[in-house]
Amino acid sequence: MPFDTPLLQVRDLHTTFPLRSALLRRTVGHVQAVAGVSFEIPAGGTLGLVGESGSGKSTVARTIIGLEKSQSGSILFEGEELTSLPPARMRQVRRHLQMIFQDPYASLNPRATVEQIITEAWEIHPDVVPRDRFKPEVRELLERVGLNPDHAARYPHQFSGGQRQRIGIARALALRPKLVICDEAVSALDVSVQAQVLNLLADLRSELGLAYLFIAHDLSVVRHISDQVAVMYLGRIVETASQQELFAEPIHPYSQALLSAVPDPLPWARPPRTPILIGGDVPSPADPPSGCRFRTRCWKAQDVCAAEDPALELRLGLHPAACHFAERRTDLVAR
Amino acid sequence: MTAEPLLSVRDLRVEFSTAAGVVTAVDGASFDVRRGETVALLGESGSGKSVTAQAVLGIVPKPAGRVTGGSIHYDGRDLLTLPAPAKRELRGREIAMVFQDPLSSLNPVFRVGAQIGEMFRRHRGASRKEARAQALELMRRVGIPAAEKRLDDYPHQFSGGMRQRVMIAMALALSPRLLIADEPTTALDVTVQAQIMDLLARLQDEEGMSLVLITHDLGVVADVADRVVLMYAGRVVEAGPIREVYEHSAHPYTTGLMGSLPAIDGPRERLTPIQGGPPDLLDLPSGCSFRPRCNFADQLCADEEPALLDAPGRPLPHSSACHHSGKVLSDAF
Numbered sequence: 001m002p003f004d005t006p007l008l009q010v011r012d013l014h015t016t017f018p019l020r021s022a023l024l025r026r027t028v029g030h031v032q033a034v035a036g037v038s039f040e041i042p043a044g045g046t047l048g049l050v051g052e053s054g055s056g057k058s059t060v061a062r063t064i065i066g067l068e069k070s071q072s073g074s075i076l077f078e079g080e081e082l083t084s085l086p087p088a089r090m091r092q093v094r095r096h097l098q099m100i101f102q103d104p105y106a107s108l109n110p111r112a113t114v115e116q117i118i119t120e121a122w123e124i125h126p127d128v129v130p131r132d133r134f135k136p137e138v139r140e141l142l143e144r145v146g147l148n149p150d151h152a153a154r155y156p157h158q159f160s161g162g163q164r165q166r167i168g169i170a171r172a173l174a175l176r177p178k179l180v181i182c183d184e185a186v187s188a189l190d191v192s193v194q195a196q197v198l199n200l201l202a203d204l205r206s207e208l209g210l211a212y213l214f215i216a217h218d219l220s221v222v223r224h225i226s227d228q229v230a231v232m233y234l235g236r237i238v239e240t241a242s243q244q245e246l247f248a249e250p251i252h253p254y255s256q257a258l259l260s261a262v263p264d265p266l267p268w269a270r271p272p273r274t275p276i277l278i279g280g281d282v283p284s285p286a287d288p289p290s291g292c293r294f295r296t297r298c299w300k301a302q303d304v305c306a307a308e309d310p311a312l313e314l315r316l317g318l319h320p321a322a323c324h325f326a327e328r329r330t331d332l333v334a335r
Numbered sequence: 336m337t338a339e340p341l342l343s344v345r346d347l348r349v350e351f352s353t354a355a356g357v358v359t360a361v362d363g364a365s366f367d368v369r370r371g372e373t374v375a376l377l378g379e380s381g382s383g384k385s386v387t388a389q390a391v392l393g394i395v396p397k398p399a400g401r402v403t404g405g406s407i408h409y410d411g412r413d414l415l416t417l418p419a420p421a422k423r424e425l426r427g428r429e430i431a432m433v434f435q436d437p438l439s440s441l442n443p444v445f446r447v448g449a450q451i452g453e454m455f456r457r458h459r460g461a462s463r464k465e466a467r468a469q470a471l472e473l474m475r476r477v478g479i480p481a482a483e484k485r486l487d488d489y490p491h492q493f494s495g496g497m498r499q500r501v502m503i504a505m506a507l508a509l510s511p512r513l514l515i516a517d518e519p520t521t522a523l524d525v526t527v528q529a530q531i532m533d534l535l536a537r538l539q540d541e542e543g544m545s546l547v548l549i550t551h552d553l554g555v556v557a558d559v560a561d562r563v564v565l566m567y568a569g570r571v572v573e574a575g576p577i578r579e580v581y582e583h584s585a586h587p588y589t590t591g592l593m594g595s596l597p598a599i600d601g602p603r604e605r606l607t608p609i610q611g612g613p614p615d616l617l618d619l620p621s622g623c624s625f626r627p628r629c630n631f632a633d634q635l636c637a638d639e640e641p642a643l644l645d646a647p648g649r650p651l652p653h654s655s656a657c658h659h660s661g662k663v664l665s666d667a668f
Contacts, residue, residue: 052524195595195608224597263554
């Protein structure tokens with residue numbers, strides 16, 4: 001692998017789901033959940049993927065790890081094309097690509113002990129940890145994620161929500177992955193526990209050199225953990241930049257609206273923000289608007305927005321955004 | 336303010352029988368809601384905030400749960416001792432509620448316009464035609480686009496945000512004097528959340544009603560609430576005007592919550608979370624329930640449960656249930 005090859009490279013990814021009629025189960029149309037998404041993540045880097053429901057951010061994650069099949073586009077992991085990989089090779093590569101899910105309880109087998117949950121992966125990949133090292137390695141992993149190593153024989157229901165998420169993290173780390181996909185990994189947790197898990201994820205990143213694809217709807221959380229940020233809307237990335245730039249100078253109207261809608265716990269301490277209230281809801285991905293997909297909710301929309309799909313390209317000399325009328329705005333958050 | 340509060344909850348106690356034993360979900364909670372005021376009832380899982388609201392509305396799940404102590408005075412009358420018909424009348428007309436999940440609170444087989452209109456037909460004896468006209472008017476007020484076309488749609492034809500608007504329209508139908516909204520935006524996307532909070536604040540202002548916002552999200556209520564009541568393990572741990580409480584927290588739980596929030600601007604700093612997990616109501620520690628997670632905890636906290644007292648040196652009304660509130664205040668600044 002050349003030195004500068006990104007760890008993960010996603011190019012023009014499309015993932016569609018068939019829409020079937022209730023009666024005859026005939027395919028009556030398609031939902032383009034992911035409609036041409038490209039990004040890359042360097043080794044040890046963190047890309048935050050933000051968007052609301054229906055944006056396709058979770059489908060991107062599921063397509064990368066092979067839970068959904070892509071329709072077109074490419075997914076290169078360490079330069080190797082995943083979409084056409086033979087299953088045997090895919091299993092080997094998947095070792096380095098792990099996922100942490102939103103609901104730790106639903107993603108942990110309730111009938112397995114913590115030790116069984118963690119060692120299951122080693123049974124499948126015997127080269128990672130030899131059997132006689134299982135017990136000490138489990139203890140070390142539990143300690144690393146902040147759980148009591150003496151609790152290895154307990155079952156998931158004996159833990160709190162935050163602790164269960166730590167079990168999910170320990171399981172993801174068991175195979176010493178290079179990339180961990182966190183799909184709303186902290187959104188179901190109480191604020192006080194969420195902060196603990198965010199700190200843990202940051203520590204693990206620096207200790208183990210992990211890269212994250214961090215998917216979340218909470219902008220403050222994404223800002224906190226990401227190097228790069230991509231904003232998704234209806235299956236497309238509408239803006240992408242470094243964390244610093246995206247939050248300081250968002251130029252796509254949707255990013256601006258999202259940022260302006262972030263609840264501020266200390267609104268009195270800063271100059272008043274300009275609220276941008278966008279109307280309506282996200283349109284159905286089964287029937288996206290022509291041209292710019294955001295135009296039905298956009299206060300800047302003109303005829304050209306319906307006619308021409310704006311490309312995600314460098315605008316205003318700042319960073320890529322998919323808007324015909326990209327514009328600087330610095331009144332959204334005080335700095 | 337000298338006027339009598341619209342809602343006055345005193346020493347409320349609600350217990351639940353579970354397979355593992357009796358749980359005290361609300362343990363002596365007291366707070367007031369004045370006329371025209373917006374109060375945020377804030378807490379994480381197991382804090383008792385939702386059960387408190389259920390007690391006010393008389394919908395504590397039975398037979399597992401029951402109110403075992405305290406009083407809930409609404410406009411001078413105790414809701415806990417009022418005869419059932421009078422209670423129903425009050426709770427139907429004057430106290431309304433909006434829930435987190437509007438789909439489960441709407442009847443899936445009736446058209447939305449008819450469900451809103453039903454409020455006028457049942458409580459005001461309106462004719463079908465009048466009820467329909469008033470439902471339309473309400474749908475417009477809560478910002479449902481093309482309301483006349485949507486009157487005859489069913490709940491599943493509405494998006495999450497629009498359903499929440501329908502729920503708010505139903506809650507407002509009888510011009511309640513008190514609206515209780517339990518996590519009204521938790522299930523919604525952030526841009527839709529902003530719309531709904533804006534709508535609630537506007538309606539509260541127009542109607543002059545009192546609004547109780549139950550939430551786990553410190554940020555969502557900062558702009559709209561006048562006062563905040565923080566709950567932990569069934570007790571009120573801190574209360575006061577929201578800016579005063581957020582900027583000069585006098586309880587370590589509140590400071591811990593603030594330190595747990597990633598900022599949306601300024602430098603990125605390591606979060607300072609609260610240690611440990613949410614309280615186990617079946618196995619609460621002696622004294623202060625928060626003490627296993629608290630950096631200030633000492634022997635006094637184990638021996639004596641702290642009362643909700645005035646925060647030392649802070650303008651009133653600001654109260655905190657912490658033996659070390661003075662130290663918490665001085666440590667932060």
